[in-house]
Amino acid sequence: MRHLAKLGAAAAGVFGALGAVGAALAQQPTDWEIDFQTALSPSMERIVDFNFMVTIIIVIISAFVLGLMAWIVVRYNKKRNPTPSKTTHNTLLEVVWTVVPVIILLIIAVPSFRLLYYTDRIEEADMTLKAIGHQWYWSYEYPDHGDFTFDAIMLEDDELEEGQPRLLATDEAVVLPVGAKIRLLTTADDVIHSWAVPALGVKMDSVPGRVNETWFQINREGMYYGQCSELCGTLHGFMPIMIEAVSQEEFDAWVEFAREEHAAAGEGPTALAALDAGARAAR
Numbered sequence: 001m002r003h004l005a006k007l008g009a010a011a012a013g014v015f016g017a018l019g020a021v022g023a024a025l026a027q028q029p030t031d032w033e034i035d036f037q038t039a040l041s042p043s044m045e046r047i048v049d050f051n052f053m054v055t056i057i058i059v060i061i062s063a064f065v066l067g068l069m070a071w072i073v074v075r076y077n078k079k080r081n082p083t084p085s086k087t088t089h090n091t092l093l094e095v096v097w098t099v100v101p102v103i104i105l106l107i108i109a110v111p112s113f114r115l116l117y118y119t120d121r122i123e124e125a126d127m128t129l130k131a132i133g134h135q136w137y138w139s140y141e142y143p144d145h146g147d148f149t150f151d152a153i154m155l156e157d158d159e160l161e162e163g164q165p166r167l168l169a170t171d172e173a174v175v176l177p178v179g180a181k182i183r184l185l186t187t188a189d190d191v192i193h194s195w196a197v198p199a200l201g202v203k204m205d206s207v208p209g210r211v212n213e214t215w216f217q218i219n220r221e222g223m224y225y226g227q228c229s230e231l232c233g234t235l236h237g238f239m240p241i242m243i244e245a246v247s248q249e250e251f252d253a254w255v256e257f258a259r260e261e262h263a264a265a266g267e268g269p270t271a272l273a274a275l276d277a278g279a280r281a282a283r
């Protein structure tokens with residue numbers, strides 16, 4: 001299948017121009033970055049907000065504990081407190097240091113579960129994207145747009161175009177419309193992979209023999225980069241994800257093009273269909 005994807009390199013060229021425009025908005029790691037990538041999906045915005053809330057709680061707890069320890073060191077050292085108290089129990093204090101952490105955990109748990117269910121799945125999706133992990137590349141299917149399929153293979157260093165990031169760019173972009181609620185179905189045909197795009201707050205395991213579901217919505221046009229995030233073999237680090245988010249009109253135009261292009265490439269049965277067949281044969 002790999003060579004078929006190489007045929008699609010021509011398609012990558014056609015959209016190279018789009019890619020150049022999107023380069024300014026490329027969502028990828030930058031040098032010396034310690035925080036999240038810019039949040040560009042409703043899920044990721046909520047994840048960042050939740051992270052901020054938890055960080056505040058962590059800072060308050062850490063400052064409190066540090067303050068207590070400083071107080072003990074200064075006030076109750078050998079010099080200032082030569083005859084230490086023999087106290088071993090204090091019922092009120094013990095109840096407080098049990099109940100207060102429980103309350104803190106509840107304060108964290110409620111928004112945490114709410115977020116978990118929010119990102120879990122969407123009732124009314126505008127479209128579906130299937131991502132299938134292989135050792136070591138991703139293939140994609142667009143079941144709502146004629147069910148065409150293509151592979152996305154990482155570009156080698158000498159294949160990179162101006163502005164394309166090393167180890168993150170692929171020969172085929174996963175073109176998706178901005179603003180649409182996109183249902184992601186993911187599976188794998190060999191070992192466990194994980195389809196992850198940080199700026200969109202998506203990370204879903206791709207498990208052979210099983211279809212996992214999640215969803216995302218892209219806020220802005222541009223290029224989004226992600227990687228397989230489940231150790232899957234020697235080339236695990238070389239099966240990146242490259243999404244090109246475009247307007248609905250551009251997406252519709254691309255679908256027209258892609259249906260021709262990828263139908264013409266004569267792709268065999270899709271990975272999901274092969275999976276089905278495999279499962280049936282095994283029975």
Ligand SMILES: [Cu+2]
Pocket residue numbers: 133134192193194228229230231232236239
């Ligand atoms: Cu993988």
